[in-house]
Amino acid sequence: MTQTTTQTVSAPAEHIEYVMRLGDNALILGQRLSEWCGHAPVIEEDLALANMALDLVGQARLLLTHAGKLEGKGRDEDQLAFLRVERDYRNITMMEVPNEDFGRTTVRNVLYSAFQILLWQRLATSSDTELAAIAAKSLKEARYHFNHSAEWVIRLGDGTEVSHAKTQAALDYLWPYTAELFAANPTDEAVSAAGIGPAWGELEADWEAMLLPVFAQATLVVPARTPFKTFGKFGRHSEHMGHLLATMQYMQRTYPGAQW
Amino acid sequence: MLTEAQAWTLLDGVPDPEVPAVSVVELGIIRELHCADDTVTVVVTPTYSGCPATEVIGLAIRDTLLEAGAGRVELQTRLDPAWTSDWIGEAAREKLRAYGIVPPSGKAAVGGAQPIHFVKKTLTCPRCGSNDTERLSEFGSTACKATYRCKHCLEPFEYFKPI
Structure with missing residues (x-):
């Protein structure tokens, strides 16, 4: 399977949406992490965060290119990344909340990279062979992201009084947003039934099993679930999304069609 | 018109832009190479999804083959199987x-x-x-x-x- 394969018939809407959501998650988290470039607490972390951002933006390019082909309307990665309106983005809300500090950034990375590992493992055998190839590739990268973030969560959580307090505050803040990862929705059901990929809710138990030992070692308390819900998957985003898009889309909006 | 052997030798002279100690062939990212008429088709498997060197490598491959007499160079990206560092040879x-x-x-x-x-x-x-x-x-x-x-x-x- 090569990237040059052209898709002439449009795929089912749920299939397109599922791939678009994956691409948008990678894109928006990649954009957030890239904000750290030149600002991280130490140079090693500056490099690490920029590298993780680069992996995610690379994954986003592959996924959005694929989504564009599935859609069959001639939209390429740049048009999808830079020329959609807020309501058309399908990333979960947790991806777009501000970095706040190194603690929140690191906790978000561990929460999402653990999920990615489980998801990419399942998608590596997807009936969508292009998606399977992207998954096999992204899985290798997600493992590094998870190891790195998990080490930092432990170091910060089980660190000084200040680092513990900040990391616990980050977990308290982000945890409610993770409910959206596993919330049932029609797209997931259709995609799961078609053998393209798992409904994300199927991954919740394994995800917790990966993370709870990390948080325990970090001496962090996992908050109880609350009724708080977010709907980024459906295109209903937080107040932060518009600001992020304004920054991210600026060049393409100002110089339409500009290329590197 | 280049032969496949000539094209492989040429590409073995194209260094990785970020790790110039090794060539793109030694890195294992050139998966296939075919010469037909005056077109050279090169199948490349990128290392990391976001590696910024990927596009520079594509340009270097194209320029090297065109300068050596290829009439046309066609680059194809192949994701499956994903690149692994196991493909880097002993030398x-x-x-x-x-x-x-x-x-x-x-x-x-x-x-x-x-x-x-x-x-x-x-x-x-x-x-x-x-x-x-x-x-x-x-x-x-x-x-x-x-x-x-x-x-x-x-x-x-x-x-x-x-x-």
């Missing part, structure tokens, strides 16, 4: 070491258990040969490398990550 590993980058150790262990929690992985310093080294970060100046430090000669060095 190239020694070139990396001589260049100051510790080559990936062992097999990439895809699917194996992934230990976390402060993995103490010590490597042999490529400059002084001491084993008294420590990892500074699993990430480095490029996506493919991690950062280490030798506690004997006090020099930093890089490690080409197994992936």
Whole structure:
């Protein structure tokens, strides 16, 4: 399977949406992490965060290119990344909340990279062979992201009084947003039934099993679930999304069609 | 009109832009090469999804083959199977070491258990040969490398990550 394969018939809407959501998650988290470039607490972390951002933006390019082909309307990665309106983005809300500090950034990375590992493992055998190839590739990268973030969560959580307090505050803040990862929705059901990929809710138990030992070692308390819900998957985003898009889309909006 | 053997030799002279000690052929990213009429088709598997060198490598491959007489160069990207550092050959590993980058150790262990929690992985310093080294970060100046430090000669060095 090569990237040059052209898709002439449009795929089912749920299939397109599922791939678009994956691409948008990678894109928006990649954009957030890239904000750290030149600002991280130490140079090693500056490099690490920029590298993780680069992996995610690379994954986003592959996924959005694929989504564009599935859609069959001639939209390429740049048009999808830079020329959609807020309501058309399908990333979960947790991806777009501000970095706040190194603690929140690191906790978000561990929460999402653990999920990615489980998801990419399942998608590596997807009936969508292009998606399977992207998954096999992204899985290798997600493992590094998870190891790195998990080490930092432990170091910060089980660190000084200040680092513990900040990391616990980050977990308290982000945890409610993770409910959206596993919330049932029609797209997931259709995609799961078609053998393209798992409904994300199927991954919740394994995800917790990966993370709870990390948080325990970090001496962090996992908050109880609350009724708080977010709907980024459906295109209903937080107040932060518009600001992020304004920054991210600026060049393409100002110089339409500009290329590197 | 180039022969396939000539084209392979030419590409073996194209260095990786970020790790110039090894060529794109030695890195294992050139998966296939075909010459038909005056067109050379090159199938490339990128290393990391976001590796910024990928596009530079594409340009370098194209320029090198066109300058050597190819009429047309067609680049294809292949994602499956995903690139692995296992594709870096023995000779190239020694070139990396001589260049100051510790080559990936062992097999990439895809699917194996992934230990976390402060993995103490010590490597042999490529400059002084001491084993008294420590990892500074699993990430480095490029996506493919991690950062280490030798506690004997006090020099930093890089490690080409197994992936």
